Amino acid sequence: MDLKFSEADVTFRQEVVSFLETEYPEDIKEKQDKRIPLEKEEIVRWQKILNQKGWFAINWPTEYTNQDELSVTQKYILQEELAKANTPTTIPFGMGMCAPVIYTFGTEEQKQKFLPSILNSDVWWCQGYSEPGSGSDLASLKTKAELKGDKYIVNGTKTWTTLAQHADWIFCLVRTETTPIKQEGISFLLIDMNTPGIEVKPIITIDGSHEVNMVYFDNVEVPAENLVGEEGQGWNIAKFLLAHERSGIAGIAALKRELKRLKELSADIPLGESNLLNDTQFRNKIEETEIELTATEFTELRTLAAMSQGGSPGAESSILKIKGTELQQTISELFVEMLAYYAHPFYLENEIGSNETVGPDYAAPVMPHYLNYRKVSIYGGSNEIQRNVISKAILGL
């Protein structure tokens, strides 16, 4: 057992820090630091910068990236420094989700067609999983894909589709067959968002933002070659992807940054003759959170260590999903608590960062963030479902 980083790791960390000093665009940094939502162009620009350095698709097999493989520790250091500098979160749907499916289950043609544009952030993907009637019970999905000649005809509705308004392509779970065991009739299909018959409708959430959408499919024709894997293999692919989605979902490095920021800001909130950080009740909550965060960090590190020795993230990733999202929610709540009345003035996305807002200059995004983050215990398999997974897979109940 050893907690120290090797000399090579320390050098790597310095490399990341100096990269960020020179390559992280000033305009994006300013918006990020003010918590102003980014435009698609800005996210794409940042992803391209990362990719040029070989630090974007770090979990892909190197044969698809032509880049050097990072060790597990280096990946950890990289993610920590990226989060510490508050760089934009990369969009997972192409790079982190669709690509692993394609390079694991796809044909050579599919790999050649889709992977380079994902790597280069030229094509924006979204995820077509949930449906109005299929949330936690994803396998009950009804969107139908019927094979007619060399095309699938797709009909149905997907919901909670994050950033579909910007997407060029969507990867979907569709029903290709009605089978007694519902999981067996599901297939994984790639669909061009420009195909006639697709309609995207925004869903506005309680923070006033437009992040998620309904996506309607009305007799959408999809070339049969866009099927990934075999017909009926969709559920297994989805399970593979869920494990993928959950590793790293804890977002430890970002949580550490936010907790540090909370401490700094609360030290500037006057409370009588002292400040809020010196208030026993508030401080206790920060410290309880810090302990929980440290525990989660080391749970993640233990999982990563096991993975680096050839293990795969199994139900352990459910622990990280639960703990990580609970921490995200707790910290967002403490920010609201810190601001007291100044959490209440409410501004829409396009007003955040303007000079019209009242209260401390960092106040406007705090409440929207708290409200928006109620989603994290619901999405990616609700925390109730994650507990079911742990109880079944780990405890054997």
Add this chain to the structure above:
Amino acid sequence: MDFTFNEEQSLIQDQVDQFVQKEYDWETRQALSNSDLGFGEDNWKKFADLGWLGICVSEDSGGFGGSSIESMLIMEAFGKGLVVEPFLETVIMSGGLIDDHGSDEQKSSVLEPAISGEMHLALAYAEPQSRFNLSDVVTEAKSDGDSFILNGYKSVVMNGPSADKIIISARTSGAQLDESGISLFIVDANSDGLNKTNYKTVDGRRASDLTLENVSVSKSSLIGDQDKGFAILDSAIDKAILAISAEAVGAMEVLYKTTVEYTKTREQFGTAIGKFQVLQHRMVDMFMEYEQCKSLLYMATMKHEEGAEDAKKAISGLKYQVGKAGKFIGQQAVQLHGGMGVTDELNVGHYFKRLTTVGTIFGNTDYHLKKYTSL
């Protein structure tokens, strides 16, 4: 012991419940909340015509002499409909304060038009540095012949945009944190030197920040005695806590019931999700938290009404419980509705948002737990 309401009280409860049920459906509420004004002028006129605005005002001041039990019943019903009309701000907080401590002249020029629905009021007690401490006042008022000159800043003044008159706490003597030396003034919202920044709040209501630059008010605008405003303000906020807690109890009732109904109809894994024990227990906890709030609400309201020695402690205990239960019920109602719970379209998220602000307004759980301990 008697937890029943008298005939008049039951009558007003039915009347307000009927209004909310029949004339305040969700679409109506959202349209009002999203309008420029942020509430319904016609509704306000109706409240005045029905006598609701004067119900808790003493008969001497031109009201009906009702108690905080009547205000509790009205606010609880309003909470069920998430009513955005500024009853709390104009009637309970500001009107009540003038009723209890205002001069005859103030009652006739401010309280009477407020009761008849012609004038809106607001109470500006918070400042950027004060958090929940009513005695942390930097805004100052200097005596100048027949006037006072006010300078300073007041933050998040609820109903500020519509208020014609604003009651402002300002320091006439003493140091920043002293209870002594605070005075209350009725200030015309159109006064020279008073500048409002208006905005929407997350609960769909309206508020303002105020800057005061050499705002001149006459000596007759002082409420009660100079330097003795803290006790007046403190008792007004006690009443406001009772009222907003009643509103929260109404909102909690709707949320737990809506959640129970939803889980009976939402099916996953071939069964209603309400059949899952983990969700059943969660909803039982929501229900119990609501009941506990209601118990403390009745207890604290009655203690306040009879002027019990420990009434203030009871009020802090209530506000603590409202903050804790409101957060739990609100968050869990969203969680159990899944993705639907975070949509703007569904009412659940809006009840959650109001319970979130109620948890902060007049002091959060930390503040009232500390206050409870100190009393």
